[in-house]
Amino acid sequence: MLKIENLHATVDGKEILRGINLEINEGEVHAIMGPNGSGKSTLSAVLAGNPAYTVTEGKVTFNGKDLLAMSPEDRANEGLFLSFQYPVEIPGVSMTNFMKAAINGKRKYQGLEPLSASEFLKLQREKKKFVEINNDLTNRSVNEGFSGGEKKKNEIFQMAMLEPTLRILDETDSGLDIDALRIVATGVTKLKNEKNATVVITHYQRLLDYIVPDFVHILYHGRIVMTDTKELVQKLEKDGYDWIKEQFPD
Amino acid sequence: MQITDYIDNLPTRKDEDYLYTDARAAMAEIDTVVNASIDATGIGGSVVGSVDEMSEQDAIDSTIAQDLVNLNCAAVDDILRIEFNDENPTPVEIMLSSEGGKKVLAQSRIDVVATDGSKSQMVVRTNGLASAANCVLKIDVKSNASLDVVFVQTERIDAPVFVSTSATVEEGACLSVSTVNVNPGFVRNNIQVDLVGEHSQVSLNGVYEADSGHVDNATLVNHLVPNCTSEELYKGILDGDAKGAFSGRIVVAPGAQKTSAQQTNRNMLLSTEAHAYAKPQLEIYADDVKCSHGATSGQIDQAQLFYMQQRGIDKKTAMKLLTAAFALEVVNKIPVESVRNELTIEE
Numbered sequence: 201m202l203k204i205e206n207l208h209a210t211v212d213g214k215e216i217l218r219g220i221n222l223e224i225n226e227g228e229v230h231a232i233m234g235p236n237g238s239g240k241s242t243l244s245a246v247l248a249g250n251p252a253y254t255v256t257e258g259k260v261t262f263n264g265k266d267l268l269a270m271s272p273e274d275r276a277n278e279g280l281f282l283s284f285q286y287p288v289e290i291p292g293v294s295m296t297n298f299m300k301a302a303i304n305g306k307r308k309y310q311g312l313e314p315l316s317a318s319e320f321l322k323l324q325r326e327k328k329k330f331v332e333i334n335n336d337l338t339n340r341s342v343n344e345g346f347s348g349g350e351k352k353k354n355e356i357f358q359m360a361m362l363e364p365t366l367r368i369l370d371e372t373d374s375g376l377d378i379d380a381l382r383i384v385a386t387g388v389t390k391l392k393n394e395k396n397a398t399v400v401i402t403h404y405q406r407l408l409d410y411i412v413p414d415f416v417h418i419l420y421h422g423r424i425v426m427t428d429t430k431e432l433v434q435k436l437e438k439d440g441y442d443w444i445k446e447q448f449p450d
Numbered sequence: 451m452q453i454t455d456y457i458d459n460l461p462t463r464k465d466e467d468y469l470y471t472d473a474r475a476a477m478a479e480i481d482t483v484v485n486a487s488i489d490a491t492g493i494g495g496s497v498v499g500s501v502d503e504m505s506e507q508d509a510i511d512s513t514i515a516q517d518l519v520n521l522n523c524a525a526v527d528d529i530l531r532i533e534f535n536d537e538n539p540t541p542v543e544i545m546l547s548s549e550g551g552k553k554v555l556a557q558s559r560i561d562v563v564a565t566d567g568s569k570s571q572m573v574v575r576t577n578g579l580a581s582a583a584n585c586v587l588k589i590d591v592k593s594n595a596s597l598d599v600v601f602v603q604t605e606r607i608d609a610p611v612f613v614s615t616s617a618t619v620e621e622g623a624c625l626s627v628s629t630v631n632v633n634p635g636f637v638r639n640n641i642q643v644d645l646v647g648e649h650s651q652v653s654l655n656g657v658y659e660a661d662s663g664h665v666d667n668a669t670l671v672n673h674l675v676p677n678c679t680s681e682e683l684y685k686g687i688l689d690g691d692a693k694g695a696f697s698g699r700i701v702v703a704p705g706a707q708k709t710s711a712q713q714t715n716r717n718m719l720l721s722t723e724a725h726a727y728a729k730p731q732l733e734i735y736a737d738d739v740k741c742s743h744g745a746t747s748g749q750i751d752q753a754q755l756f757y758m759q760q761r762g763i764d765k766k767t768a769m770k771l772l773t774a775a776f777a778l779e780v781v782n783k784i785p786v787e788s789v790r791n792e793l794t795i796e797e
Binding site for chain 2: 290
């Protein structure tokens, strides 16, 4: 589904990704872990097409297409979904208008007619129920005044609406209390199927207790320095990242 | 004086109040002056309308639009007078129209009185203008009356349009004037409000959206007596080579204590060629007042734009939603529901 080859990227002229190689197939769950500043969030931003980052080298193919040549919206409509570490507040744009534009953007990309108002509302109702989000959230402006937990739940609601094939969760667990974490993780798990893949970027074990990874990668200084199975998570939780830093000096 | 003399008297950019709009140059091509046609609906019952011949008594003293008013008085034949009594749930709708293109100047004069304790709304639409225009309104809001006036222009007019409003607001009365200019060709709006009675209030709101052309809002609020409130919020969305200006003058007269005056102008610039000019002026001759002003210009928030694109919303649609969100603060202040609905993206 996704193949990353020798990906280098910079932000403000500083090289953050220094040769990432990673292959992700349908149905797989990958965890990307690593100490602060190792490039985890940069990787997700680059894959999503954030214009603040510049790719200087490498290749990424998604569903056989050149991902890096696509606009952010085309990447999304092709099936890539980034759950933001800090979901953006958009005062004055209602969740309903936002979601309708997103759904119909995807349908247009697929050559489908836009959903009618009633079809849209029905879909929205179903998905809200599915991810257990408060009815009130869709009547407000996008993320405006939402608590940290509400923002993350809203990300999962959007994921449920858009049914992406590649779900990238960027530090989704940060700032979540245990109940919100459970709802978010349950949502991601319920939406998992053999056709979609999940990339979980995280510091901690706790999210991976719910979303069990098939592979765990350690990103350090802009490279994946180690790939293992889920047992690696326990070792990191117990020993921290110092041994990585020692094993892979700059 | 000949009409051409009046045109030659119009202010240029050397005039402090016309720094961003050269009225004389804008009217330089005019060779014919006519009356604009006025269609009014909603007159009847407690809303009394009449048409009178213009006379010398109808002259208006204006600080920011005197020469335009003089030109108007010199050539307009008839005044439309509207008197609002009681409470009127349905707004009066006025449509100004003209033809003739750039060389023709169409003028109109409307005088509005909101009688004691009345509550009314009025919408003035200028989409029907197809020539240059010089529209003048005189508004008297009597004690404890409430009047909302909304100017709406949403279709481009390929000729200069000047709309000048002079208002007085008496004790305990409320006036709001909202101005909407979408896709203007060349527009200058003058609004002068004299707060003459204590505890009177005025709210001036404007939104302008342009990807070319020129839109200049000039306001003057005279706080002449104590305990009055004025609020101004103007927001502009400028793209292409559009030029937007806002000049807001607030004068607090000696003795006008406990004045509260607020003024805000915010612009969103979508291109490197678009320009926004802001000129706030506060003249305060009293010592117990609360006055503030602020002007900003900025761009689309890149984080918001990226977030929307990441959800599959194409850039153009995302920009449309974001600019509409920026304008919403002003749109929500427009007291006439029908106009608000016209300007809101459907849910």
